[in-house]
Amino acid sequence: MKLNILGCYSATPRTFTNPTSQVLEINNHLFLIDCGEGTQVQLRKHKIKFNRIKHIFISHLHGDHFFGLVGLISTMRLLTREADLHIHAPKGLKEVITLQMKLSNSWTNFNLIFHELNSLDSELIFEDKKVEVYTIPLDHRVYTNGFLFKEKEGERKLDMNAVLNANIDVAYYRKLKQGFDVENQAGKLIKNETVTLAPEKSKSYAFCSDTAYKQAIVNIIKDVDVLYHESTFLEQHAHLAPKTKHSTAKEAASIAKQANVGTLILGHYSTRYDDLNVFKTEAQEVFENIELADDGKTFEF
Amino acid sequence: MKLNILGCYSATPRTFTNPTSQVLEINNHLFLIDCGEGTQVQLRKHKIKFNRIKHIFISHLHGDHFFGLVGLISTMRLLTREADLHIHAPKGLKEVITLQMKLSNSWTNFNLIFHELNSLDSELIFEDKKVEVYTIPLDHRVYTNGFLFKEKEGERKLDMNAVLNANIDVAYYRKLKQGFDVENQAGKLIKNETVTLAPEKSKSYAFCSDTAYKQAIVNIIKDVDVLYHESTFLEQHAHLAPKTKHSTAKEAASIAKQANVGTLILGHYSTRYDDLNVFKTEAQEVFENIELADDGKTFEF
Numbered sequence: 001m002k003l004n005i006l007g008c009y010s011a012t013p014r015t016f017t018n019p020t021s022q023v024l025e026i027n028n029h030l031f032l033i034d035c036g037e038g039t040q041v042q043l044r045k046h047k048i049k050f051n052r053i054k055h056i057f058i059s060h061l062h063g064d065h066f067f068g069l070v071g072l073i074s075t076m077r078l079l080t081r082e083a084d085l086h087i088h089a090p091k092g093l094k095e096v097i098t099l100q101m102k103l104s105n106s107w108t109n110f111n112l113i114f115h116e117l118n119s120l121d122s123e124l125i126f127e128d129k130k131v132e133v134y135t136i137p138l139d140h141r142v143y144t145n146g147f148l149f150k151e152k153e154g155e156r157k158l159d160m161n162a163v164l165n166a167n168i169d170v171a172y173y174r175k176l177k178q179g180f181d182v183e184n185q186a187g188k189l190i191k192n193e194t195v196t197l198a199p200e201k202s203k204s205y206a207f208c209s210d211t212a213y214k215q216a217i218v219n220i221i222k223d224v225d226v227l228y229h230e231s232t233f234l235e236q237h238a239h240l241a242p243k244t245k246h247s248t249a250k251e252a253a254s255i256a257k258q259a260n261v262g263t264l265i266l267g268h269y270s271t272r273y274d275d276l277n278v279f280k281t282e283a284q285e286v287f288e289n290i291e292l293a294d295d296g297k298t299f300e301f
Numbered sequence: 302m303k304l305n306i307l308g309c310y311s312a313t314p315r316t317f318t319n320p321t322s323q324v325l326e327i328n329n330h331l332f333l334i335d336c337g338e339g340t341q342v343q344l345r346k347h348k349i350k351f352n353r354i355k356h357i358f359i360s361h362l363h364g365d366h367f368f369g370l371v372g373l374i375s376t377m378r379l380l381t382r383e384a385d386l387h388i389h390a391p392k393g394l395k396e397v398i399t400l401q402m403k404l405s406n407s408w409t410n411f412n413l414i415f416h417e418l419n420s421l422d423s424e425l426i427f428e429d430k431k432v433e434v435y436t437i438p439l440d441h442r443v444y445t446n447g448f449l450f451k452e453k454e455g456e457r458k459l460d461m462n463a464v465l466n467a468n469i470d471v472a473y474y475r476k477l478k479q480g481f482d483v484e485n486q487a488g489k490l491i492k493n494e495t496v497t498l499a500p501e502k503s504k505s506y507a508f509c510s511d512t513a514y515k516q517a518i519v520n521i522i523k524d525v526d527v528l529y530h531e532s533t534f535l536e537q538h539a540h541l542a543p544k545t546k547h548s549t550a551k552e553a554a555s556i557a558k559q560a561n562v563g564t565l566i567l568g569h570y571s572t573r574y575d576d577l578n579v580f581k582t583e584a585q586e587v588f589e590n591i592e593l594a595d596d597g598k599t600f601e602f
Contacts, residue, residue, distance in 0.1 A: 011376075012375075012376040012379055013372065014342065014345060015342055037338060037339065037341075037372040038314075038342065040313070041339065044316050045316050062407070063372055063375040063407075067372045070368055071338040071364055071368045074313075074368070090404075092404040093404075095400065096397075096404065099396065099397055099400065100368075100397055103362040103394075104363050104443060105442060106364075141406060142404075142406050
């Protein structure tokens with residue numbers, strides 16, 4: 001998995017910082033998560049091919065998380081895209097986008113498929129052979145979801161020495177990888193675990209922005225490898241967090257600790273702060289493994 | 302008058318070029334003309350105070366001319382703007398903006414006043430003591446207007462030597478400036494033109510983008526000091542101009558010549574071209590006084 005942070009600052013785009021958008025590469029998928037104004041330029045800057053993006057996930061309908069979407073779609077149209085584009089977003093976004101396409105008399109030639117979200121429970125919203133995506137209902141001023149991306153467990157690996165020693169016909173290898181016991185060429189049942197190795201651990205990533213501290217998400221994101229959790233405020237402004245339905249760095253760290261995540265990436269910083277390191281310092285009082293998101297930064301895990 | 306080009310390239314925002322937007326400063330007004338994606342960042346880059354903008358003019362509802370508006374309004378709200386904001390734009394834009402404000406549950410505290418345009422004739426859409434703004438109906442794939450900004454003629458200037466020699470009471474100076482004849486202290490009628498000088502020539506600016514070659518605009522923009530006219534194409538792609546309803550550099554120059562303008566500024570270049578100087582060369586075959594717009598360039602006149 002590779003996570004490319006295109007923008008991770010709250011509120012308004014500025015000369016040197018961008019509103020929320022990130023690209024998650026996982027098993028050859030390129031998932032775009034949120035799409036603040038200027039996202040298409042950030043994609044160009046980081047040389048990410050628009051055509052590789054087939055699924056876009058929008059957390060909520062505040063401008064700093066979706067104002068760049070209509071422009072991105074419009075540019076995909078001008079680039080004569082043909083592939084379907086799936087947009088998973090709160091109910092209402094379809095109307096916003098289609099109204100603008102209609103007024104500009106520029107409907108896309110590719111299929112624009114909206115999957116409008118309105119459930120208050122976590123639900124599976126995408127699945128293929130290798131990846132599942134679930135919503136993470138968050139607590140913000142408007143209807144908001146985070147997203148949980150999970151690689152499915154891979155196939156077991158053949159322990160080739162053991163397989164050959166056990167004298168198993170090559171026709172059974174597929175079944176072995178799938179975890180079945182099989183008969184060898186002498187008709188003897190061979191226990192799967194004696195000739196195969198466990199699959200590589202599947203990776204998982206949870207994106208949680210924007211949200212007030214919400215203890216209920218801990219169960220959904222339990223044990224993920226990487227959690228991106230918003231931390232709009234430092235302790236000195238902790239009183240603003242409940243009112244604006246945002247979190248502090250410490251609250252994000254508390255969620256990470258309870259969920260036993262591998263790494264916590266902080267982001268969605270209020271633009272009032274100049275020194276991001278204080279976010280890390282404050283979060284590390286609660287949870288050790290902290291990374292700071294920043295525009296243009298890439299994480300591989 | 303001062304014209305600040307924030308963006309002047311067609312179609313899609315790129316890392317180093319921006320879609321259409323410009324700021325015209327005239328008699329202490331700051332008029333924003335078109336508002337492609339990223340305009341608010343361009344405004345910040347050029348240190349133009351958002352609060353000084355009271356009137357925004359949108360030529361047409363193609364994305365590269367208005368996708369930045371909702372973000373700009375949203376940022377003005379976050380900056381706790383109080384002053385009214387007037388938006389002069391084709392019918393339909395109000396619905397686009399208000400729908401997004403509604404969905405994000407973030408209505409502005411300041412008045413957002415839409416003046417929706419749908420006339421096919423040139424009309425006066427703004428007027429105060431010093432400035433008038435008229436639409437310039439253009440020929441594009443959707444309903445489109447250019448805008449003509451005209452300083453009103455100023456007051457006559459007192460020729461102080463002549464005024465004192467003529468023995469005119471100071472109470473009559475105001476009337477003199479307004480062009481009236483007045484009586485002097487001896488009761489003799491003094492002809493205005495013998496004691497005053499003509500006002501400074503009032504300036505005018507016409508913005509024409511996007512449009513196919515349209516001869517009918519010549520009468521509307523006759524004798525303007527500065528004309529910005531789109532020139533999407535060079536001669537080698539002249540065949541694309543009528544089809545896409547855009548103009549070539551030569552066509553823009555032909556309009557400038559017929560309208561007897563002072564200076565023609567070219568812009569809205571197709572992003573297929575690397576060397577802008579060819580636009581100037583081709584246009585100068587028809588009309589001498591050509592300037593090339595570029596992002597960040599400022600013109601004073």
